[in-house]
Amino acid sequence: MTRQCSRHTTRHHTTRKVHAVRASAFSLVELLTVIFIMGALIAILVPSLSAARNAAKKTVSQSAIKAIEVGLEMFKNENEKNFRRTNGYPPSFAHPKIGNIFDPNRGEFPFLPGTELQKPVVYGAHWLPAMLIGPDAQGYIRRSNVPKALRQQPNEWYRAQPNNAPRALDRDQMYIDPEGINLVATNNLPGKRPSDPFFPDWTIMRDMPVIADAFDYPVLYYVANRNGKTTNMVEDVRNPNNNYSDGPQQTGVPYYFHEDNAGFTGTETFPEGWNFQGEHPIHLAGDRQTGDELFLPDPNTGRIPNTFARWIIDRNVYKDLSLKDDAVRQAAPLRPVNQDTFILLSPGVDGKYGTNDDISNIPKFIE
Numbered sequence: 001m002t003r004q005c006s007r008h009t010t011r012h013h014t015t016r017k018v019h020a021v022r023a024s025a026f027s028l029v030e031l032l033t034v035i036f037i038m039g040a041l042i043a044i045l046v047p048s049l050s051a052a053r054n055a056a057k058k059t060v061s062q063s064a065i066k067a068i069e070v071g072l073e074m075f076k077n078e079n080e081k082n083f084r085r086t087n088g089y090p091p092s093f094a095h096p097k098i099g100n101i102f103d104p105n106r107g108e109f110p111f112l113p114g115t116e117l118q119k120p121v122v123y124g125a126h127w128l129p130a131m132l133i134g135p136d137a138q139g140y141i142r143r144s145n146v147p148k149a150l151r152q153q154p155n156e157w158y159r160a161q162p163n164n165a166p167r168a169l170d171r172d173q174m175y176i177d178p179e180g181i182n183l184v185a186t187n188n189l190p191g192k193r194p195s196d197p198f199f200p201d202w203t204i205m206r207d208m209p210v211i212a213d214a215f216d217y218p219v220l221y222y223v224a225n226r227n228g229k230t231t232n233m234v235e236d237v238r239n240p241n242n243n244y245s246d247g248p249q250q251t252g253v254p255y256y257f258h259e260d261n262a263g264f265t266g267t268e269t270f271p272e273g274w275n276f277q278g279e280h281p282i283h284l285a286g287d288r289q290t291g292d293e294l295f296l297p298d299p300n301t302g303r304i305p306n307t308f309a310r311w312i313i314d315r316n317v318y319k320d321l322s323l324k325d326d327a328v329r330q331a332a333p334l335r336p337v338n339q340d341t342f343i344l345l346s347p348g349v350d351g352k353y354g355t356n357d358d359i360s361n362i363p364k365f366i367e
Helices: 002-024 028-082 124-132 258-265 291-295 308-312 326-331
Strands: 182-185 209-212 220-223 342-346
Touching: 028 124, 028 342, 124 209, 124 220, 124 258, 220 258, 258 308, 291 326
Parallel strands: none
Antiparallel strands: 182 209, 220 342
16 A cells, blocks of 8 residues: 555656656757847847947047047147148158158158168058157157258167167157057058059068058048148149149148048049048048038039048038038138148048048038
């Protein structure tokens, strides 16, 4: 009797366990419901996480722009007399002659040893780290630290032992902390680099560093020309006397040179530039645009063409409602923003220079 009760109890417990296992298992419908809910949550969260990540990178990029601004002002305070043409700031290359120190026409570059007989294309994005921290991030060499015999040979300054010098030249303090910026060799930038007309000496350019934003895109640097005239806000070529098939170029010396970073932004002839995520809206210089063309929509398209000139125009002039009056608009000066200083430009998350998500030291463009 006792033995039968024991067997009955065992069967009863086993049956309860089987029922418990069956009760705890998911049905196919329940499993699919859970998967659907998880997928919906992921679809909701991923864009939010991506937006948060991009916002964080934008903040980091804005901080980098601020740090570069401070560094440029420090550079000006200590080197102004040697860079009068650019208001004391470092050059951004595309100028016929920079003061009495750097002469691109002779192929002289203080951070490219051995280029006396070459003319490599060096853009503002390259000049920025070279002048603020030195080409090797070991410090910039001021002209006052250079022996008189070498002052007209800037291509010698950064050699381990310059010609006729007993030792390497003394480095000055750095104007920006290299640990606080994102230095990237040109060859390591994302996207597709432009064709050779932009980088004719790619073997030299490929290892030159640029300061990149948090998205790994180069921060472009344009410096204002001290002798700029309101009749010519920007030009695409170095010769202000060039004529085009549709008429003469705007007269006067330009404030800014579009070609200072043309290898990255592109040009009218080569609109692709450096393709990070597509064509850059400011690949056109806009040097032949009149005031009306900068301020008014194209009658054929209804839109104002995106150009470098329109992008850098003084926003206070552009947003003035009185410009609706023809006489006032036609008399408005072609004046750029930051006409005495410089422009720093990061393309932001979309990787395109000249859009409203740009990170820069100038205001957003008013549509």
